[in-house]
Amino acid sequence: MTAIDLEVQLLAIVVAVTCALPGVFLVLRRMALMSDAISHSILLGIVLAFFVVEDLTHPFLVVAAAATGVLTVALVEALYRSRRVKEDAAIALVFPALFSIAVILIARHAGGVHLDVDAVILGEIAFAPFRRWEVAGFDLGPRSLYLMLAILLVNVGFLLLFYKEMKISTFDPALAAALGFSPVLLHYAFMSLVSVTAVGAFDAVGSILVVALMVAPPAAAYLCTDRLPRVLALSAGFGALSAVIGFWGAWAMDASIAGSMASAAGVVFLLAFLLAPDRGLVPQARRRSRQKVEFAVRMLLIHLLNHEGGPKAREESQVVHLEEHLRWQPEFAERVVRSAEKKGFVGRKRGEELRLTDPGRHLARRTMLS
Amino acid sequence: MISGILYDLLFDYTLRTVAVGAAALGAVSGALGSFAVLRRQSLLGDAISHAALPGIALAFLLTGSRATLVLVLGAALAGWVGTLVVMAVVRWSRIPEDAALGIVLSVFFGAGLVILTFVQRDPSAAQAGLDTFLFGQAATLLERDVAVILGLGAVAVAATVLFWKEFKILSFDPQFGRSMGIPMLRVDMILTTALVIAIVIGLQTVGVVLMSAMVVAPAAAARQWTDRLGTMVFLAAFFGAVAGTVGALVSATAVRVPTGPTIVLVVSALVLGSLLFAPERGLVAAWRREVRNRSRLRTEAVLLDLHALAGQHEDGSHPHEIGALEAMGHHPGGAEETLRHLRKRGYVSERDPGHWVLTEAGRERAGRILRDRGGVP
Structure with missing residues (x-):
């Protein structure tokens, strides 16, 4: 692993974490696809700003791009509020139009502009280390790493400063308005933050993969916990994890780094979807099957209690008999009996005949009473 | 091309x-x-x-x-x-x-x-x-x-x-x-x-x-x-x-x-x-609808108020000062422009400067508006 690999890896992690933090609020506010809209339309800001300053590294490009992002949000909301189209259609109308203008402008002036449409979509994180930041002859490292670190700092600062406001306005906008701070102002401040983040990340991973980093890690984190601080921390962690897996995956396969990072984010989400404690599909299925056995154990105990001391007690206590009387499959009956035995609710006498123990009798009575 | x-x-x-x-x-x-x-x-x-x-x-x-x-x-x-x-x-x-x-x-x-x-x-x-x-x-x-x-x-x-x-x-x-x-x-x-x-x-x-x-x-x-x-x-x-x-x-x-x-x-x-x-x-159609409605409401308010003022006076053709009309509080932004507009359509006339009265057509129109609104003409 060379120093350049290390720099790319570091940049990938910073980009992923920077995207994952505001992404949490995008997902919680059901605005995940705003990231799609913003990450596309900022290209128009970049192109127009480039025509003005004619320098691809000029900071004005970032400002103009972020402004276009906010303009996109405003346009979508204006369209939606005119009540001529629904909100989802408003998003799908605004960003393709802005993005198309940008692509046509780039294509028409391809000779003069060192802007490549493919790079816009795919990102070029692998080339990031070749654009260095030098001060008085000293090489301080890749420029985009510093840019991303600065944006990360702004994100963390914003979330620390307005954590309470963001939380209330996300979960209870009416309360937020009643408490006297303006949800609209906060909303636009936040969308500016998302735009700036998208601009920085866009340079590294391209517009569509910004969406992957802004939505997948927060969604995975949201499946793992209910507490907002933990969602934020986990989301950042999942983002970094996706960056590491993605980078090494790309390295091993010699494939697109950005694509590989997005795929890794997808895998992380899939794992959370399947395995998240409580909410994952596997824990849910296991809980259901455990509950099924627990319920069956109670049924077994009540069944035994009903016939205890009765004329057919011996017959009804046979394991084989359970199969026809309670209509259990043989292996399920065996599983239930074993679970009841293990918990000390029944004992087996003479091989196949079941007997209630004292705790078992007690539980059966209590179940019938409740 | x-x-x-x-x-x-x-x-x-x-x-x-x-x-x-x-x-x-x-x-x-x-x-x-x-x-x-x-x-x-x-x-x-x-x-x-x-x-x-x-x-x-x-x-x-x-x-x-x-x-x-x-x-x-x-x-x-x-x-x-x-x-x-x-x-x-x-x-x-x-x-x-x-x-x-x-x-x-x-x-x-x-x-x-x-x-x-x-x-x-x-x-x-x-x-x-x-x-x-x-x-x-x-x-x-x-x-x-x-x-x-x-x-x-x-x-x-x-x-x-x-x-x-x-x-x-x-x-x-x-x-x-x-x-x-x-x-x-x-x-x-x-x-x-x-x-x-x-x-x-x-x-x-x-x-x-x-x-x-x-x-x-x-x-x-x-x-x-x-x-x-x-x-x-x-x-x-x-x-x-x-x-x-x-x-x-x-x-x-x-x-x-x-x-x-x-x-x-x-x-x-x-x-x-x-x-x-x-x-x-369409947004333009909606905008025009709104302008039309607003102007209709404005002219109707002036007609009805002039009608009411005429009813309070023994002589129904007595002209009323524009100030009295505006004092009734239904005419934000003043009644002057609306009155001129109504004069063009022959519903009101200006006797002395600033004094207005309903014409015969204006009285009829006001009565019809009141009837449409379910009031007594």
Whole structure:
């Protein structure tokens, strides 16, 4: 692993974490696809700003791009509020139009502009280390790493400063308005933050993969916990994890780094979807099957209690008999009996005949009473 | 230039092929997009078109064939799987639909990029064709591509005609459909499959990045002109065909104008025009309605107040000072301008400067307004 690999890896992690933090609020506010809209339309800001300053590294490009992002949000909301189209259609109308203008402008002036449409979509994180930041002859490292670190700092600062406001306005906008701070102002401040983040990340991973980093890690984190601080921390962690897996995956396969990072984010989400404690599909299925056995154990105990001391007690206590009387499959009956035995609710006498123990009798009575 | 294009359209074989293909894909995506827009699934198209990328790349990698039909079927399969993943995530977790769409569109697209890097590594691969799938390239449309577009498009249209009633119920009142015993999940699957087809046949011309606009924009434009589903679907198909043809022809004849963005700009202009100028729902019509209403309310208030003042006076033709009228508090911004306007229409006259009285016509008009409002004349 060379120093350049290390720099790319570091940049990938910073980009992923920077995207994952505001992404949490995008997902919680059901605005995940705003990231799609913003990450596309900022290209128009970049192109127009480039025509003005004619320098691809000029900071004005970032400002103009972020402004276009906010303009996109405003346009979508204006369209939606005119009540001529629904909100989802408003998003799908605004960003393709802005993005198309940008692509046509780039294509028409391809000779003069060192802007490549493919790079816009795919990102070029692998080339990031070749654009260095030098001060008085000293090489301080890749420029985009510093840019991303600065944006990360702004994100963390914003979330620390307005954590309470963001939380209330996300979960209870009416309360937020009643408490006297303006949800609209906060909303636009936040969308500016998302735009700036998208601009920085866009340079590294391209517009569509910004969406992957802004939505997948927060969604995975949201499946793992209910507490907002933990969602934020986990989301950042999942983002970094996706960056590491993605980078090494790309390295091993010699494939697109950005694509590989997005795929890794997808895998992380899939794992959370399947395995998240409580909410994952596997824990849910296991809980259901455990509950099924627990319920069956109670049924077994009540069944035994009903016939205890009765004329057919011996017959009804046979394991084989359970199969026809309670209509259990043989292996399920065996599983239930074993679970009841293990918990000390029944004992087996003479091989196949079941007997209630004292705790078992007690539980059966209590179940019938409740 | 326009006449040049028209001439070429009639006599240039290549251009005619491009125009037919673009018109067909625009019509199909416009028609099927109508249902997506009505069902608030506008962004499903975005997810499907992006999700199609790995399908295209895999189809090429596995078969080594660049035949449009192979690539389009790969795209359809991947787009369809993407839709199923969105449905599964929404159904079995608490992830909201928009986030599920975002994950599917970006992750599938990312996976597609990874597979594309494998494709591009193969030097013998004629991979130039795959690049056009990002932004579309109308100029590469050949006769056999158009045949695929027409064939698959016909399937999607046939499904729409065949299941018209079911699609309509699904779009407006799925609960009702369920209560009627219609298997709504199956209808949903058929409609989604038709939408997937409508999207993938446009990918070569419009590109995966912008195809979602062809699903949403024609339908959104058509929606402004009508409240009837049948009219909307036809109009959307028409708008889609117009945008497809114009965009494809401009980009095929001009230098360095990518097709997808051009088509999207044309269709966006159609949306803007519809939003502004449609009768009834159009913003201009709504604005004019509001101006008219406001002016009517203003003139009626002045007439009624003058009428009331006349009623308080023994002599009904006694002129009243404008100040008295304004003091009644119904005339924000003053009554002078409205009075002049009413004089032009012969309802009031000015006796002395600043003193106004109802004419005979004005009295009659005020009486009629009162009667219409259910008061006593």
